[in-house]
Amino acid sequence: MVLTGAEIVIRSLQEEKVEYLFGYPxxxxxxxxxxxxxxxxxxxxxxxxxxxxxxxxxGYARSTDKVGVALVTSGPGATNAVTGIATAYCDSIxxxxxxxxxxxxxxxxxxxxxxxxVGITRPCVKHNFLVRDVRDIADTIKKAFYIxxxxxxxxxxxxxxxxxxxxxxxxxxxxxxxxxxxxPVVKGHQGQIKKALQLxxxxxxxxxxxxxxxxxxxxxxxxxxxxxxxxxxCTNTLMGLGGYPATDRQYVGMLGMHGTYEANMGMHYCDVxxxxxxxxxxxxxxxxxxxxxxxxxIIHIDIDPSxxxxxxxxxxxxxxxxxxxxxxxxxxxxxxSDRPEQAALAGWWKQIDEWRRRDCLKFSQxxxxxxxxxxxxxxxEVTGGEAFVTSDVGQHQMWAAQYYKFDKPRRxxxxxxxxxxxxxxxxxMGVQLAHPGSPVACVTGEASIQMNIQELAxxxxxxxxxxxxxLNNRYLGMVRQWQEIFHGNRYSESYMDSLPDFxxxxxxxxxxxxxxxxxxxxxxxxxxxxxxxxxLVFLDFQVDQTxxxxxxxxxxxxxxxxxxxxxxx
Amino acid sequence: MNIxxxxxxxxxxxxxxxxxxxxxxxxxxxxxxxxxNIESLTVAPTEEASLSRMTIVTSGSDDVVEQIxxxxxxxxxxxxxxxxxxxxxxxxxxxxxxxxxTGKDRDEMKRMADIFRGRIIDVTDTSYVIELTGTQAKxxxxxxxxxAGLVLExxxxxxxxxxxxxxxLKV
Numbered sequence: 020m021v022l023t024g025a026e027i028v029i030r031s032l033q034e035e036k037v038e039y040l041f042g043y044p045x046x047x048x049x050x051x052x053x054x055x056x057x058x059x060x061x062x063x064x065x066x067x068x069x070x071x072x073x074x075x076x077x078g079y080a081r082s083t084d085k086v087g088v089a090l091v092t093s094g095p096g097a098t099n100a101v102t103g104i105a106t107a108y109c110d111s112i113x114x115x116x117x118x119x120x121x122x123x124x125x126x127x128x129x130x131x132x133x134x135x136x137v138g139i140t141r142p143c144v145k146h147n148f149l150v151r152d153v154r155d156i157a158d159t160i161k162k163a164f165y166i167x168x169x170x171x172x173x174x175x176x177x178x179x180x181x182x183x184x185x186x187x188x189x190x191x192x193x194x195x196x197x198x199x200x201x202x203p204v205v206k207g208h209q210g211q212i213k214k215a216l217q218l219x220x221x222x223x224x225x226x227x228x229x230x231x232x233x234x235x236x237x238x239x240x241x242x243x244x245x246x247x248x249x250x251x252x253c254t255n256t257l258m259g260l261g262g263y264p265a266t267d268r269q270y271v272g273m274l275g276m277h278g279t280y281e282a283n284m285g286m287h288y289c290d291v292x293x294x295x296x297x298x299x300x301x302x303x304x305x306x307x308x309x310x311x312x313x314x315x316x317i318i319h320i321d322i323d324p325s326x327x328x329x330x331x332x333x334x335x336x337x338x339x340x341x342x343x344x345x346x347x348x349x350x351x352x353x354x355x356s357d358r359p360e361q362a363a364l365a366g367w368w369k370q371i372d373e374w375r376r377r378d379c380l381k382f383s384q385x386x387x388x389x390x391x392x393x394x395x396x397x398x399x400e401v402t403g404g405e406a407f408v409t410s411d412v413g414q415h416q417m418w419a420a421q422y423y424k425f426d427k428p429r430r431x432x433x434x435x436x437x438x439x440x441x442x443x444x445x446x447x448m449g450v451q452l453a454h455p456g457s458p459v460a461c462v463t464g465e466a467s468i469q470m471n472i473q474e475l476a477x478x479x480x481x482x483x484x485x486x487x488x489x490l491n492n493r494y495l496g497m498v499r500q501w502q503e504i505f506h507g508n509r510y511s512e513s514y515m516d517s518l519p520d521f522x523x524x525x526x527x528x529x530x531x532x533x534x535x536x537x538x539x540x541x542x543x544x545x546x547x548x549x550x551x552x553x554x555l556v557f558l559d560f561q562v563d564q565t566x567x568x569x570x571x572x573x574x575x576x577x578x579x580x581x582x583x584x585x586x587x588x
Numbered sequence: 589m590n591i592x593x594x595x596x597x598x599x600x601x602x603x604x605x606x607x608x609x610x611x612x613x614x615x616x617x618x619x620x621x622x623x624x625n626i627e628s629l630t631v632a633p634t635e636e637a638s639l640s641r642m643t644i645v646t647s648g649s650d651d652v653v654e655q656i657x658x659x660x661x662x663x664x665x666x667x668x669x670x671x672x673x674x675x676x677x678x679x680x681x682x683x684x685x686x687x688x689x690t691g692k693d694r695d696e697m698k699r700m701a702d703i704f705r706g707r708i709i710d711v712t713d714t715s716y717v718i719e720l721t722g723t724q725a726k727x728x729x730x731x732x733x734x735x736a737g738l739v740l741e742x743x744x745x746x747x748x749x750x751x752x753x754x755x756x757l758k759v
Contacts, residue, residue, distance in 0.1 A: 137610060142621050146664040149609070166664060199759065200606055200667040325658035328651070 024153040024184040025050035028117065031160040033060045034192040035115075037088050039079060039452055040064070041072040045092025046132060047119025050184040064452065064481060067473040069096050071445035073103020073174075074471070077112050078449030081432045082407055084237055086167050087112070087449065092119045094132030097178075098139065102439060104174050105143035109436025110258060111235060113172035115163045122182040123151065136178045145173030153186040158193055165196045170203030171323040172235060203322065207339030207347060215293070215318040215335045216351050222291035223363035224370075225251040228274065230303075231258030231435065232296015232321060238342035239263070239428040242295060245349055250364060252371055254282040256297050258435040261425035266404070271371060272380075275303040276572045277417045281374035283570070283578040287313055288370075294319045294333075296341045298326045300436075301574070307331055309577030320344045379570050379583055380421055388563040389538050391415065391490045394545075395422035398460060398488055401545040406458040407450045409433065411443035411467030414496035415489075417568040419462040441470030444487065448474060451483040458486065458549055465491040465559075466515055475528040478555050486548045487557040489521060492564045500567045504588060525557035534559045598627070598647045600672040600679060600749045601657065602757055606665040607633050607640040614663050615642065624648065624656050628681075628746030639667065639759060643749045667759050676752040682719070682745040683727045684709075688738040689716040697734065704730045715740065723747075 022030065028051050032040065041064045044052045055063055066072040069091045076087030087107075091100045097118045107114050121130040137149045146166050148159045156179065163175040219225060227249075233242050239262045246253045246269055253263045254274040263270055272279030274286050286292070286304070292315050297303070304310045307330050319326075319333040320341055327336040337344055384393040395418050398406070408423055409432040410416040416433055425431045432450055434442040447461040468489055478485055490496075498513040522532030531554045535544045541560065548556035570581040582588060605611050612631055619626050627645040634641045646656060653671065660669045672679075689697050690713075701708055701718045704726070710717035720730055724747060731742065751757065 138613070141610070141614060141617055198664070201664045323662070325655060325662050329655060 020190055021187050022190040023050065023054075023187050024156050024179065025054045027153070027156045027188075027190050028160070028179065028184065029054040029058060029061060030190060031157050031192060032088065033058070035086070035160070035164050037061050039449075040088050040090055041066055041075040041079075041449070042090030043069050043072055043092065043096060045096050045119060047093035047096075047121060047181045048090060048184075050181065051090065051117070051119070063090075064448070064477065066445065066477050068471065069099035070103045070441065071448075071471050071474045071477070073100050073107065073114065073116065074439075074442050074445035075449035075452075076114050076116075077103065077107045078409060078432050078446030079453045080107075080112050080114060080449070081446070082429050082450040083453045086164055087114045088117075089114065090117045092132065093121055093136065094134050096132075097134060097136040101139060101143065104140055104176065106434050106437045106439040106442060107174040108143045108145065110231060110434065111172050112174065113167040114174040115160070115167050116174060116176045118176060118178045119184075120149070120178045120180040123180045124182070126180065136176070140176050143174075144176050145171075147176040147178065149178045150180070150183055153183050153188045156183070157190060161193045161196050162198065166198075166201065170201075204338050205340045205343055207320065207337045207344035209347075211335055211337045212344060212347050212351060215337060216348055218291050218316050218318060218335060219249060219251075219293060220357045220359055222251075222359060224288060224290040224367045225249070225293070225359070225364075226285050226289035226291075227251050227253040227293045227295065228256070228286060228297055229253065229259045229262045229295040230256040230297025232341050233259055233262035234428040236296055236322070236341040237428070238296070238345050241342055241345035241349060245345055245352070248349070248352055249359060251359075252285055252368070254278070254286060256303055256435075257420055257433070259297060260420060260431040261428040264426040265424035266426055271375070273420055274578075276305070276574075277421065277568050277570065278572075280377045280379040280570055280581060280583065281371055283572065283581060284374045285371055287578045290315050292317045294321075295345065296321060299330045304331070305572050305574075305576050305578045305580075312577075377583065384538055386538065389535065389541060389560055391418050391492070391560075391562040391566055392422050393538065394488065394490060394541055394560050394562065395419050395462065397542045397545055398462070399423045401542065401549055402458050402460065406430070406460050407432065407454060409443045409447040409450060409459070409461045411461075411463040411470075412438045412440045413464050413467060414492070414500065414566075414568050415462050415464045415467075417497075418490070421568075440467040443467060444471050444474045444478075444485070447485045448477060448481070448483050451485055452481070460486045460488050462488045462490070464496060465489060465493065465518055465521070466495050468521075472524075475525060475530060475555070475557075479529045482553070483555060484551070484553050485555050487525075487555070488545075489557070489559050490562050491518075491521070491559050492562050492566070493518065494564060497568070503567070504573070504582075521557060521559040525555070530555040530557055532557045532559065534561065536561045595649055596647050597650070597653070598645065598673070599653050600677065600747065601644045601646060601660070601669065602672050602749055603642050603644070603660055603669045604634070604667045604757060604759055605640050605642060605663075606667065607638050608665060611640065611665050614665060615644075615660065618659055618663065619646075622655075622659065624652065630746040630748055636759070643747055645747055668757060670751070670757050672749045672751055675755065677749055677755075678752060679723050679747045679749045680721055681724055681727055681747040682721050683730070683742060685718045685720065685731070685734075685742045686740040687716050687718065687734065688714065688740060690714050693735070693738055697738070700730070700734050704733075706730070
């Protein structure tokens, strides 16, 4: 049938079974919004800022295994979206972003609300398209979804000039897609898998290190089965939390800059390291030279060949889908009676348990000031570890990662790579829409929340009963911590002055707001908040201003150079 | 052993990419964003009009060049990438040199062009344009062999490369 470009856009989204479209209208997308108005299959969520549209689509994608979809207008609509797109790109999140563009004839004329969207977004998308012909819209959207979710996932942007959305052509949504220049590898190399298994079985001090790839590749079950079968210790990256159950004995905690003592020591002193869907980034291994100073064999499974041997040399690279490769490793392990040498393994566990006894995450909650760690611990208890937790960026993010024990994948939603403040609340909107009825907490700080606080209105409009858990220390806490440690206590511009009364602000938006000052009131406030199933509750926890995140590996230092507490400074 | 090897080597990378608007900027953007060197880059459509072929001359340690080829392969529009310098290959570059050609210099220039198997393709009373094809080294030595004071302008194409013998880069 013959449809307009705008109808084709909406019909294509329907064909892709898109439930929610996060967006904000404007001149260049008026035809598309008009078609949106005439149907009820794709539900539009009107955000208050385009950055939030992308983060919401991102939260939706991270907490499901679906592609998140957003729609923005040309010019400032697109530039506002850039931070969201870069956030998703850094964490390999599958998104399709449709942006309006000025009419074809106006492109290059410095038209009103014109920017080179494809040019601006090029370095922070997996791929992008400028549609120049109405007959290409359906095909391009099909390709966009395919590229976004296959291989190493990522955001794909489709820029559509306004005149194209008004023109007409025959619509026939393509059933399949094939791109000769794009064929991601899925199956791992058999010989390499065999070699990897051999190394693992000969290991005396093994470590399994898994990242966001295990979560995104839906490989948590297979990873867990493999780790248990081998009896090895396992650590997760910030992006990989929930990839292996945090309450399991074989889990040694998160590793990296704010990782546990046992995870970082184990990572450094292991003799065989299996890295799965992780990329040895600077926040994870610190200095590559220091990491290389201890000999070990490294096996690396990743869907993206460019992640392998990028920062550290790998002995056994395996390019492939992590679930697929782990499945084959499991099958190969079933097929052999060889098992790791138990005596050596027992000795290694003894060493790990000794490291564990340092109890690096201990803190003491007194009578007066609320410790931020205590709030997260109580959040975990009150929600029975079952909540979806989004976070912003800073100290609260690290405490959430350290003290909320994620047993399942896709429950922890944070901006790990780009470190985008303002991510938490809009991301929580996407999570809550994807999981109506499930508890969703947004752990944030008083600085981060103000970067997208306008979304409280979106939450009201769409009745999203998110629980905002704000750790309010009246500082840009992580900046303050670095200034304390590296800049002689000169707290340059890291003090948050003139803060609003957040509880009343939340009430002004039509939500419930509670301020909590006393440690004794923390648990009660959390219970009260989660009891209110239909309300957004904004919890303003006034926490100890001087608390720092420990352990801490200073930037550029070795993983074993950890500051464990204020006494080490 | 896990550390990067930091000796710099010159590499000639050849790639086939979809002939689409913006494809070139994806490649050049990748090089600038990741801090890779580009000595020269040439691009033109192939016999199959929907594809373009690029030759990129770059330099870096083995690890960096490995990353460059992986990152290029990761671009959705890139069909094939090969590091020509891994085995026997041929490189050619085209240069046009406009020189002052008056008096006794006129004959001298003609002689030099002949020695280097160049051709004079534009003649005026006072100037020649000499066309020269060869490896980078040959073009460099021609430029240094003639009197620098007589050179009005030079323009070089950057190199094109192809593998020797049966080694074929084709889709």
